[in-house]
Amino acid sequence: MARVRYGARTEAEMAATRTANTRLPDIWSTGVVAVWESDPDVVAAVLPPPLKPAGRPLVRANISRVELAGYPLGAGSVAVAAEHGGVAGWYPLVMPMTHERALTGGREVFGEPKKLGDVTVERDGLVVRAAMARHGIAFVEVRGAVSGSLPLPEPARKTDFYFKFLPAVDGSGFDADPVLVHCVREERVRRLESVTGDVVLRESMYDPVADLPVRRLVELTIGEKTSDQRGRVVERVDAQALLPYIHQRYDDPRQILDGPPEGSV
Template sequence: MATRIRYGARTPEQLRNREVEATSVDTWATSLVAIYETDPALVAAVLPPPLVASVPEHVRVTIARVDIRNMPPFGAGTFAVGATHDGIAGDYALTMPMSTEQSVVGGRETFGEPKKIADVRLDLSGGLAVGSRLTGSFTRLGVTYVEIAGTLVEELPLPADRVRTSFYLKFQPAPDGKGFDDDPGLVHVQRRERTRALFKVDGEVILRESRFDPVVDLPVRRLVGIEIAERSSLQTGAIVRRLPQEDVIPFAHQRYDNLSPVGEE
């Protein structure tokens, strides 16, 4: 009897890109979204060219519990700033904490998303209903560096279906430690979103110091609003242009932790 060697060559059927397929089917998530304004100079400082800040300068924090068929729910987060490119408004993520390895690896390698393993939690005391208390948080390396707490105070009308754009940088560090394998790609990702429940939240956004996830450097100057929703998302992406390595190298650290014992304290 022939033995199947699972590390052997795969058939064309087995080589299907499961990551792209997974983002191209309806995936429902319970998503807590907070938007706040911060200092314009701070947003400009974290955007690599050719991205420029949107106006007013804002930060979008998302903490979600995602349900995918045949898999346990997982936690997913995004900490992003508003940005534009070629007249298209969207957001640029500084970090995307995820609670499982599967949700990290595909997104990083396929779309260039700056994902890291973390403990991402979203807890509702009484489900999606007015009066429920909620807490959401990101925790990495012993530090809870983002927390959102509040109460659902009002059920809101359902918005129309929409398309939301995100910008990512796709690159791989060169094995000799000098730059990248190739010029980085600027990726545009479109998420076609449907909403089946939406509530306004009365709450606050708390940022804490973290050496490895320094989101506290973009402080809350004005809280625009907090909402929680049940949403589905269909995601597609493409590289729209290549960027000079020298423009991206200064920002590559956003994706990686500096664990070097000789690094700066």
């Protein structure tokens, strides 16, 4: 019988996949990072418990082009500063990706709030433009010019917070208790430059980051970096406390509440 591609993989094939994953080469990305101070009450309002606001109401937009062999990946993120259990980190609200492979892995394994979208990083001499767009709306755009080189930072550990869950089959809550994930990245930078410019937030009903206004621009850079990624479940969270925030993950705020169609079997 010919190989049935949907059939079960052999133990040898699964072992080979696990071994290959441990030998991944460094993957470098070119990215624009913007950090700004926003309104403290707004930043606090988007944090599901048990996350707490950080000392400063910071928002970070990271817009990158990742050099994957065979197909470059556009990867973006808008996150707010947060703390949990004495750990300082970032809570991403939306992470647009240009390829489904990057989207599904992050959502299913780590609980990342990834969505398909358009992510672009362009540089023409000193002029820089980077944007995240979905549904035809560039809801974050960074425009500016490179103003000088910056000293390379030491390798650093950075933490993102994610909530991993599955909506219930009957449309009521979750199938199991959600979990809070700490995703730790060891980041290395090989090039870093300052950018003089601005951040434009456009209104979008699907990605309402315009609710996090730029009160003061703290950092605007373009650079090349690589990082690894390790996640761990740190605790199970209260389902009822998390449920009011689940619309952050979906374009249709009613999606989490959708039950099976009437008359379905």
